[in-house]
Amino acid sequence: MGHKQTDDAREETDNYQQDRFWNGPAGQLWVSSHEETERHTGPFGDVALLAAAPAPGERSLDVGCGCGTTTLALARSVGATGDVVGVDLSSIMLDRAMELAAAAKLTNVVFRRLDAQTAPLGRHVFDLVFSRFGVMFFADPTAAFTNLRASLRPSGRLAFACWQVPSANPWMALPSRAALQFFGLTAPPHDAPGPFSLADPDRLRRVLTDAGFNDIDITPEIRTLTLALGHSLDNWVHERLLMGLAGEIYANSSVEIQSRARQLLISSVEPYQVEDGLEMSGASWIVTARP
Ligand SMILES: C[S@@+](CC[C@H](N)C(=O)[O-])C[C@H]1O[C@@H](n2cnc3c(N)ncnc32)[C@H](O)[C@@H]1O
Structure with missing residues (x-):
């Protein structure tokens, strides 16, 4: 097992903002809330893994x-005669990944x-290119998927999960919209790098086609998510704010402003409150394609 640091992503490339984001407080929060995040992304990932069928x-x-x-x-599925390369921009998250791989004694x-x-x-080195919600952040998605396709063997396949439109994912969209409104920011274009950049299935299909993929299948996966379990709502909205579009402004705001922003968010998700948390729907696409 190894962890090779490269300087590629440190330079001012198009994905520099993403690099900053995932190596900053949002990446740290992602690591500390890993178990909770798993509860709601896990089931989507399981469906994507089934579609990927690693052998x-x-x-x-x-x-x-x-x-x-x-x-x-994936490492468990491909077994000792196969192998997996996990790639990411975030050192913080990769450090956690390495700890988990070592604890699981996966070599x-x-x-x-x-x-x-x-x-x-x-x-032409991989049989499978997989992703769970890790392919929506590219500044140039066609270039990125072209790069991914080149890494696939001609007999290989692509399988990933990405989010559907914001209105189908209120658990992410409502806090984000409330934060933008509170801080007086304009929402980025719908196809800007971010969780919803591949939400439009026509765009998704076009990007994959332009990148040279064939046999593209896009299937919806919709679930009810139970969020903020074991958290105070205040803490949950705090985390959503830090991870959202206004994260940096929120993090640098006074305690009083932060508290007012949280109040606004809490009222925006109140209709979804159940006894032990929030119940909101989540919708992803499960995508498969061939090079
Ligand atoms: C929403 S998280 C998903 C993480 C993980 N797949 C999961 O399901 O828990 C998105 C991940 O994509 C990574 N990422 C974003 N842009 C990337 C890029 N250009 N190259 C490699 N990784 C990238 C981020 O660092 C982050 O870890």
């Missing part, structure tokens, strides 16, 4: 692998810190 002996790439949960799942997995859009990934 013993295969080589897989896990794109935007974060803390490595799906990288380890067929390596992690690399790199920008999956621009870094050389090898040519």
Whole structure:
């Protein structure tokens, strides 16, 4: 197992903002709330893994692998005769991924810190390119998917989960919209790098087609998410604010402003309150394609 630091993503590339974001407080928060995040992203990832069907002996790439949960799942599926490379921009999250791989005593997995859009990934080396919510942050998605396709063997396949539109994902969209409103910011364009950049299935299909993929299948996966379990609502909205579009402004605001922002968010999610948390729907696409 190894963890090779590269400087590729440190330069002022198009994905520099993402690099800053995922290596900053949001990445730290992602690590500290890993178990809770797993509760709501896990089931979507399981469906994507089923669609990916990793088989013993295969080589897989896990794109935007974060803390490595799906990288380890892939490693178990491909077994000792296969292997998995988990790639991500975030050192903080990769460190956690390496700890988990070591604790699981998996020796067929390596992690690399790199920008999956621009870094050389090898040519025709993987049977499977997989991602759970790690492919929506590229400044140039067509270039990124072209790079990913080049890494696939001709007989290989792509499988990933990405989020549907904000209105189908109130658990992310409501806090984000309330924060933008509170801080007087304009929402970014719907196709800007971020969780919803591939939400429009026509755009998603076009990006993959332009990147050279065939046999593209886009299937909806919709679930009810139970959020803020075991958290105070105040703490949950605090985390959503830090991870959201206004995260940096919120983090640098006074305690009083932060508290007012949280109050606004709490009122925006009140209709979704249940006894032990919040119940909100989440909707993803499960995408498969061939190079
Ligand atoms: C929403 S998180 C998902 C993490 C993980 N796959 C999971 O399901 O828990 C998105 C991940 O994509 C990574 N990421 C964003 N842009 C990237 C890029 N250009 N190259 C590699 N990783 C990237 C981020 O650092 C982050 O870890």
